[in-house]
Amino acid sequence: MGDGTLPPEVERGAVRRITVVGEDVLGRRCRPVTQEHFGTPELDRLIDDMFATNHVAHGAAIAANQVDVDLQLFVYDMEDDWGERHVGHICNPVLDEEPLATRRLVEELEGCLSVPGPYKPVARADHAIVRGQDRHGAPLVVEGRGYFARCLQHETDHLYGRLYLDRLGKRERRDALREMAELRDGVVARRAAMAERLGKG
Template structure:
């Protein structure tokens, strides 16, 4: 096993990441039910998602990106100020801030399910999501800057939306073309990382 890995990554198994064009990425995910909270299956899925995200060098990962139809995502990333954020949330609801008070920031954004390209995209620089943790306890997560972008991006996934859907037609076409060119290299790097940490 690799050194310095988070316990979730140590425990988890790497799963295949779904890619743009697969149907599961296009539908609204099913909520995590009361019967699923606190179960070993849900805990294992979260560990697997952390391991998969780590190997893919991601900021966050939604359950439908590992082919599971559940309203759940994980994150492990540094924000603009170098603060590391690690966590998971089930059944997240994004607080919609009034348009008048919302500050949009345009920055580069990519997606593990669109391996390779990054495109400039405007998102709110502050986000709050409310949901539950794996044991069913209520959770409120607040993010600014890049962490806010991550929370919005992952919540989009659970509604069947990709960041590509927020781009203009030309940028979307360019991103898909770049993905065709870059995909094999990205997947090779993920496989090399998995091998290096014994996954």
């Protein structure tokens, strides 16, 4: 964490199991968050749990289907390229598509909590805007550049059933899955140890 402080959501939340590539919930479009969800204790608890789960996994962000919940929601807690910390959540995010003529793609290494271990180069736009709603249903716009823009695109992809693996060529995807098979147990053990240290094991 950049400034070392834990968001209150992490303090309140419980750690949930993180889904792994191949599970059905990761491969389909999630259901929208609707009026029946907004402003409820259940949605608040889910957001808290997602923050806690993301924290123990040393993630930048996590989507609801990564904790096996079929809803269009992600949370984030990360530093961008300039050291600014971004903490928040968004429901029903829709990515603004910039015109191809003005879009600047940057290829950088990308990983995923649901693909534990490997990092592979993925081309993403260096600027992103997502529009959605907050936990109460109020309109919300989140804008990011650099690494934060990459994060917003990666998480929005999740909610449409896409992993970063789906943006790789066949050979790169095969290599990533092989590396995951080798590294997964160690990654999962480190997450469990972190949860124990926080008293959330």
